[in-house]
Structure formats: C-alpha cells, structure tokens
Amino acid sequence: MKKNVVLLRVSTDMQDFNSQKNGIDKYVKENNITVHKIIEEQGVSGYKTKLEDRLGLQELIQMAVNDELNSIIVFNQDRLGRRLEILSFMTIMNEQNVKVYSVTEGLLNEDNDTSELIQAIKFWTANYESKKTSLRVKNGKRATIERNAYSGGVANFGYKVVDRKLVINEEESEIVKFIYESYIDYGHKRTLELLEEKNILKRGDKWTKTKMFSILKNNIYRGKKQYQGELLDFPELQIISDEMFNKAQERAKSRxxxxxxxxxxxxxxxxxxxxxxxxxxxxxxxxxxxxxxxxxxxxxxxxxxxxxxxxxxxxxxxxxxxxxxxxxxxxxxxxxxxxxxxxxxxxxxxxxxxxxxxxxxxxxxxxxxxxxxxxxxxxxxxxxxxxxxxxxxxxxxxxxxxxxxxxxxxxxxxxxxxxxxxxxxxxxxxxxxxxxxxxxxxxxxxxxxxxxxxxxxxxxxxxxxxxxxxxxxxxxxxxx
Ligand SMILES: [Zn+2]
Structure with missing residues (x-):
C-alpha cells in the first residue's frame, strides 16, 4: 500500500516545532488523511542546507521512485527547501503521482492551482519535459492557436494570458490605441516624443522606433493572427479598427x-x-x-x-x-x-x-x-x-x-x-x-x-x- 508521509523539520526553536506539529495534526484530521509515517529531519534549514544533507527529502524521493508514496504533508513550502529544489522535487513527485500537501497552502501540485509558485513549478516542469513533449506540442500548437490565439511565450503588448488564453490587457491596450492614433496623425518621431513626455513605457522599457513599428505592423491588434501563412480571426482580441490599421499601414508605406x-x-x-x-x-x-x-x-x-x-x-x-x-x-x-x-x-x-x-x-x-x-x-x-x-x-x-x-x-x-x-x-x-x-x-x-x-x-x-x-x-x- 502506498503511504501518506509527514515531513517534519526538527527545529531548535521549540515553539516553531510545536506550531508545525499542531498545524499538521489539525490538517490531517480535517482532511481525513491517515498518516503512515513521519519523517523528522534533524536540525536543517530549508534554505541553507545542501540537498545531499537533506536526508528526509532523499528518503521521500527514494520512496516515490519505488512507488511506495501516496502523499506528502508538510507545514509549508519553506520546509521543502529552496525554490529550485522544490521545483525539481515537485517534478519527480508529479511524475510519480505523489500529492504534496502544504498545511498553509493546500495541495501544491493540483492542476488548476494558480499561485505564482505553482505557475513557476509548472513552467520549470514544462522546460524539463520539453524534449519528450516537443512533438506533441507541435501538433497541438495549431489547435491551441485556433482555440485561444495563445501558443505559449510572453503575451504581445496589449494582452495578457489568463488560464492559458490570450485576453486584452485594458491598460496596455489604451497605449496601443494611443500609438496608432498618434502615429497616423503625427508620424513616428512625434509619437515617440509624446510617449516619452507622458512617461509611457513598454513593460518598464523605453519605447523605440523598432518597438513601435512592431506594434503598428502586427495584425493581432485588428483581431487577426498569422499562422503558417494564414490569417486566423480572433474578434475578441481586436483593439484597433480595420480602418485605423490600414491607415497606419499606408502611412508606414509612404514613409x-x-x-x-x-x-x-x-x-x-x-x-x-x-x-x-x-x-x-x-x-x-x-x-x-x-x-x-x-x-x-x-x-x-x-x-x-x-x-x-x-x-x-x-x-x-x-x-x-x-x-x-x-x-x-x-x-x-x-x-x-x-x-x-x-x-x-x-x-x-x-x-x-x-x-x-x-x-x-x-x-x-x-x-x-x-x-x-x-x-x-x-x-x-x-x-x-x-x-x-x-x-x-x-x-x-x-x-x-x-x-x-x-x-x-x-x-x-x-x-x-x-x-x-x-x-x-x-x-x-x-x-x-x-x-x-x-x-x-x-x-x-x-x-x-x-x-x-x-x-x-x-x-x-x-x-x-x-x-x-x-x-x-x-x-x-x-x-x-
Ligand atoms: Zn553656416
């Protein structure tokens, strides 16, 4: 039978140790988890100790690899270790279908969790697995693009990614509109000056001519996305009217x-x-x-x-x-x-x-x-x-x-x-x-x-x- 294991960090601070222990006791009771084993790690600090000295984690990894582990319960992520260690650790746990519960944060490797750390974990996991999945990703990419215009990577300026879907970012889309309007009326030099005067940045960076033209030329702003030579329609992503888009193209051409x-x-x-x-x-x-x-x-x-x-x-x-x-x-x-x-x-x-x-x-x-x-x-x-x-x-x-x-x-x-x-x-x-x-x-x-x-x-x-x-x-x- 696969086991549910509690990982406890033995701390020199008794109060800390007790609050961990009480927290975990309460959590397993409330969630009807039967604990089969408690691993106590001696005198380690999650942030400072090298992994080879983390005997508790090593034991958990060994159990997971041997298919003996059902779930792990920790007090919080800090008890697992440094961020990168957690990521790699979580990768192994995910592969072995081991659930990792944190008393303060809940199930850490749940699919629809959106906490920042979990997103980071998923990102790293994806990186780590990229070799295996690249073929599948390629085939799935078109389908994904057709469904929600998002195929991975950083969202275009004016958009953001929500639940793996591209949606309009209201604040940035106002800047996009401003750039089109100003460019059509005054050209790129004046537009750059105006952006500078108004202290408008592109995600923290100064606007340049190149950056500006990459906005003015991208079909996405009129709700279309180029994919393998085809223009696919995404009306929900339209920020700029066709008329305005065409005007900007004309002006760019006669530059x-x-x-x-x-x-x-x-x-x-x-x-x-x-x-x-x-x-x-x-x-x-x-x-x-x-x-x-x-x-x-x-x-x-x-x-x-x-x-x-x-x-x-x-x-x-x-x-x-x-x-x-x-x-x-x-x-x-x-x-x-x-x-x-x-x-x-x-x-x-x-x-x-x-x-x-x-x-x-x-x-x-x-x-x-x-x-x-x-x-x-x-x-x-x-x-x-x-x-x-x-x-x-x-x-x-x-x-x-x-x-x-x-x-x-x-x-x-x-x-x-x-x-x-x-x-x-x-x-x-x-x-x-x-x-x-x-x-x-x-x-x-x-x-x-x-x-x-x-x-x-x-x-x-x-x-x-x-x-x-x-x-x-x-x-x-x-x-x-
Ligand atoms: Zn002169």
Missing amino acids: NTRGTRRYTNRTDILFEGLLFHKCEDGIDRKLNIDYVNTTAGRVHTYRCKYCKETKAQITKNFISTKLEPILIENIKSIMNNISIKELEHKYNEEITISTDKITKSIDILNKTIEKKKKAIDSAMNEIEKIFMGESNLDINIPSNMIKKMETEIEELENQMEVHQNELEYLGDTTSNAMYLLDKYKDFEYIYDNSMNEERKVILQDLVNKIVINQDEINIQLNIY
Whole structure:
C-alpha cells in the first residue's frame, strides 16, 4: 500500500516545532488523511542546507521512485527547501503521482492551482519535459492557436494570458490605441516624443522606433493572427479598427527612406526645412528663413544663423529668387536623367548585401540560443542526478547556471527581434523609393503644372536634404 508521509523539520526553536506539529495534526484530521509515517529531519534549514544533507527529502524521493508514496504533508513550502529544489522535487513527485500537501497552502501540485509558485513549478516542469513533449506540442500548437490565439511565450503588448488564453490587457491596450492614433496623425518621431513626455513605457522599457513599428505592423491588434501563412480571426482580441490599421499601414508605406516626412506648413516657402548650410567648420546646419525688402518687394532668404553669429567669411545668406530656380533646375535635371533600371539594379544589390548580413547575424544568434538551451537541459539533468543521489555537485552550480542562461537567452531573443524588424524595414524602404520614383518619373511636367502649394508638397516628398556649400549644391533625394 502506498503511504501518506509527514515531513517534519526538527527545529531548535521549540515553539516553531510545536506550531508545525499542531498545524499538521489539525490538517490531517480535517482532511481525513491517515498518516503512515513521519519523517523528522534533524536540525536543517530549508534554505541553507545542501540537498545531499537533506536526508528526509532523499528518503521521500527514494520512496516515490519505488512507488511506495501516496502523499506528502508538510507545514509549508519553506520546509521543502529552496525554490529550485522544490521545483525539481515537485517534478519527480508529479511524475510519480505523489500529492504534496502544504498545511498553509493546500495541495501544491493540483492542476488548476494558480499561485505564482505553482505557475513557476509548472513552467520549470514544462522546460524539463520539453524534449519528450516537443512533438506533441507541435501538433497541438495549431489547435491551441485556433482555440485561444495563445501558443505559449510572453503575451504581445496589449494582452495578457489568463488560464492559458490570450485576453486584452485594458491598460496596455489604451497605449496601443494611443500609438496608432498618434502615429497616423503625427508620424513616428512625434509619437515617440509624446510617449516619452507622458512617461509611457513598454513593460518598464523605453519605447523605440523598432518597438513601435512592431506594434503598428502586427495584425493581432485588428483581431487577426498569422499562422503558417494564414490569417486566423480572433474578434475578441481586436483593439484597433480595420480602418485605423490600414491607415497606419499606408502611412508606414509612404514613409521616407531617411526618417520622417516633413510636411511643414508653417510657411508657404518652397524649401522650408530642406536646406542646409555647409558651415565654415564643415558641419551641416539648417538654414533659417528670413525676409528682406527689395525693389521687387518683400522676398524671403535662407540664412545661416550660426555663420552669421560667428561672422564666418563665407556666403551665409541666400536670396530665394536666385537660389530656388537653380535648385529646381538641378532637381529636374536629376529626375530627367535617372534610369529606373539602373536604380533598381543598385537597390537590389544593396539590399541583397544588407539582407545577407542580417540573415547571417540571425543565424549566429539562433545557434547561440540553441547552445544555451542545451546547456540548460544539461543543468536540469544534473539537478535530477543530484536529487537521485547520483551526483554530489552543489545544487547552486546548475541552478545559477540556469538563471544566467535564461537571462542571456532573453537578451539574444531581443536582439533577434531587432534584426527581424530591420529586415522588414529594409523591404519597406525599397518599395517606398520605387514608389516615389514611379510617382515622379515625369517630375518636370508634374512640377511645372502644379500650384505653389502642391509644389511644396512634391518637394517635401522627394527631397531628403540639400546642402549648400560655397561653390557646390548637394541634392539628396529620397530615392537613392
Ligand atoms: Zn553656416
């Protein structure tokens, strides 16, 4: 017959010992548990004593392995030992179907227990068993995804996991809504500024461009989840309307290759915000807009504030009536001479190189993560051996190693996410450049037939930056 065993820690503190004993007596009576055996552990502290000295636990493990154990009753988890020891101990008990009761916490290995520790135990148990169950997990994954959109791991921002189901996290979902609204209205730079001003974090971390775009691009926010090339519907997870989601995608698509769109409408000045001065010290500084009165009336000029203040001996003031026609002629000439084929070729080449680089980094990261996971497996095996009495290693060694590896893996996985976003961004940039090229292939005609306001929009769209040097104008467009 399988036995019910009480594990009692003999304490030097009599009062502690008595309260343990009384608690257990009361508990077994109330729950009609027949106690077959009491194991008293001499003078050990659950937290400080090495496992090999925990004769009581060793005896329990031996009984469990011999299939002689039905249940264990302890006063509380502290009497079992350090957290990691409990986890491994519980793993063995679970495997042998031994129930572990704690007087103060109830049945410790009950299925629907949600206490934090038990969750941790289950997590570790799952890790420990991952080798055995990986095949089953793979097959079950799709079914799980179809049922509740959750396939393990950390929940996406805006959601939380409740009873192994993904549900909306109200507080985080408000931040998601804010990001979409603000991005559609003001773009990513301003949105990041606003998040910072409002001191809004992503689970404790500062928001970055990459983090923000991973929110803006994820279908989950409109209640859909990608699985093996299919979009599955999860209306209960929808935070963002389809309309809003699409608007954000459009804005992301028309994003400039270098930074944000600068539709500055403070003035009707054609090159507002686009002109830079190559100052005497070689640094590019934005030109300010100024006005002068001439015989032809009031006209605007582009003036370098810095060179004016430092009294630089170079041209620092450019009158619009002279400068603007030159710039327009130059842009027209560039656009007329662009060969779409050549550019396409150049793009493909650049993108192949960058993509290769990133893919290689991802590959290395993957291999490193794999290695670290293997190390965790070995450490878990070592812990098992310690429990089975086959190893005299201090349990702190594998335990600390696992903790270290887990942190490192998490870091590597973050790096991986960054790389994957880079790859995505790379694709976006190209399509945006090709889009602009196609849109303005008849630049001269379009420009000449536009009103002043439209012209400004076209230039803001097409021009990244124009640097004016003493005897040279460097025009950088958003297409190469
Ligand atoms: Zn200057």
